[in-house]
Amino acid sequence: GAGVSQTPSNKVTEKGKYVELRCDPISGHTALYWYRQSLGQGPEFLIYFQGTGAADDSGLPNDRFFAVRPEGSVSTLKIQRTERGDSAVYLCASSPTGGENGYTFGSGTRLTVV
């Protein structure tokens, strides 16, 4: 596609539920990143994929968070047993190889846990 697409744009869920957030990167981009942006903060790194494998998942806050990219294109961020503190905008970005020339970001998914 022309840009990075994230769905849904908004998600409201109840505390304790499971959610999946989807990212469709720019076609041909091998690098894919997930960031989380809390209100009034800058984006914080969660996980980075190079192709199908998670090259760096050091930013995932705990084992409730998991992400996959099975075919090296679309990625899904999965959050189990959601907590109110998980409420944030989840941003996906992609780049052709690495991040040395910057990334292209999607518009994000605003997750609200009530």
Next chain:
Amino acid sequence: AQSVTQLDSHVSVSEGTPVLLRCNYSSSYSPSLFWYVQHPNKGLQLLLKYTSAATLVKGINGFEAEFKKSETSFHLTKPSAHMSDAAEYFCVSYGGATNKLIFGTGTLLAVQP
């Protein structure tokens, strides 16, 4: 470790006056640096990037930034602010070894008529 510090959380200017958004970086080597802009309820957009080719970098919408190694700074400027420039601006460094972008805390720019 690499990091960036944005010195002002809020900046307010009048339309038509210059804009200066300050950023200092910390790095053990010459970093790649970026400025991103985020308009309300919109995605992050790349304004400009420094990757060691030229110290004065021109970006979109009339913005530019100058890399000053002696001051470890990468301040963003624009000669004349427009109302449409009101947004949040992030100074960002690229951690080559980690292949991550490291974001500053952001500067919210308000433009008064």
